[in-house]
Amino acid sequence: MTKKESLKLFEDRKVRTVWDDEQEKWYFAIVDVVAVLTDSSNPQTYWRVLKKRLLSEGNETVTNCNGLKMQAADGKMRMTDVADTEQLFRLIQSIPSPKAEPFKQWMARVASDRVDQLQDPELSIDQAIMDYKRLGYSDNWINQRIKSIEVRKELTDEWQRSGVSGPQYASLTDIITKEWSGRTTKEYKNMKGLKKENLRDNMTNVELALNTLAEASTTEISKDRNPKGFNQNAAVAQSGGSVAKAARQQLESQLGRSVISSTKAKDYLLPDSEKPKDEE
Structure with missing residues (x-):
């Protein structure tokens, strides 16, 4: 199946x-x-x-x-x-x-x-948008999340082309996440108090933008270097993550605070009274 x-x-x-x-x-x-x-x-x-x-x-x-x-x-x-x-x-x-x-x-x-x-694949995107709206996410966040899904798909396609198998995607994702955020995916989820929830669905706008930058950078670097197998792709993943790391550090130096947040979705989703209702 x-x-x-x-x-x-x-x-x-x-x-x-x-x-x-x-x-x-x-x-x-x-x-x-x-x-x-x-x-x-x-x-x-x-x-x-x-x-x-x-x-x-x-x-x-x-x-x-x-x-x-x-x-x-x-x-x-x-x-x-x-x-x-x-x-x-x-x-x-x-x-x-x-x-x-x-x-x-x-x-x-x-x-x-x-x-x-x-x-019509665009209908899948429309469905995702409606689901996120029902959960109370803002339009701005939804737009970023949909774009991040597209970027993620391009990255996994590139990994597949480079000889990486599905089970190794999580390890490469960990390398990217660790490089730009300073935390593995598990550590990141623990910081936010998440268990089964999707990490990206619980990122702030800035975190999501940085994660998307890291994955998009990894894809472009991979296309340029043409790595083969897990080890070479791991090196590319670290390079891609470092691009977002530099952006994060520059932003944090301007703000004077960390942009890595323990905030999760339920902390900022719209209240039930403001969520769009399904049509009868």
């Missing part, structure tokens, strides 16, 4: 999803769906009990559900029961909830949007 994990939002609740390129299907983390529909304080237990009951009844939908590794609340990849759209429609019938019908409509939109996005 060629899969791409992502988060979707239903009424500001996160639902882990995976897109299977080969089967062209969405898979949804069942426990996340249970949490949304039931508001249970322990959706794992709710699903475990429901699953046992349905299996004892010979429910074929549960029998055919797959397990995939997805990022858990502690940030680790763990096996999670998932269901495709058709399976989930059937499972929802076994969960009494006033949110069942709205959730079914939401699932249908997710499936439809993905088909449209495959035809």
Whole structure:
């Protein structure tokens, strides 16, 4: 399965999803769906009990559900029961909830949007913008974040061209982050009090700009030096990070303070009353 994990939002609740390129299907983390529909304080237990009951009844939908590794609340990849759209429609019938019908409509939109996005990639960007707006991010921050996603994609494409495999991306990213910020990704997240949250989604405008500069610089230097393999790419990553480091130090000398902040997203997101509402 060629899969791409992502988060979707239903009424500001996160639902882990995976897109299977080969089967062209969405898979949804069942426990996340249970949490949304039931508001249970322990959706794992709710699903475990429901699953046992349905299996004892010979429910074929549960029998055919797959397990995939997805990022858990502690940030680790763990096996999670998932269901495709058709399976989930059937499972929802076994969960009494006033949110069942709205959730079914939401699932249908997710499936439809993905088909449209495959035809027009700009729609994926539009969806990301809407999701960030719903979470309360400012327009200025969103514009920077969308640009940073584009820059990151260019960098990973360049790494792939240079003979670096996917699992090594994290190590190279650590080198870049450590060089410009003075902290590894883990240290940076710890400073901000983050666990499973995305570091970039919790950067200030300045931090995000510097991180984007570091990654864009790494891409351009790589194109110029044409490195091969991990070690040569690691040297390029350090060089790219040093460009942003110089910019950070120059800015800090003007401000007289550090621009590396312990501030995280929830400290500056718009209050619920100012967040845009979904159309009915």
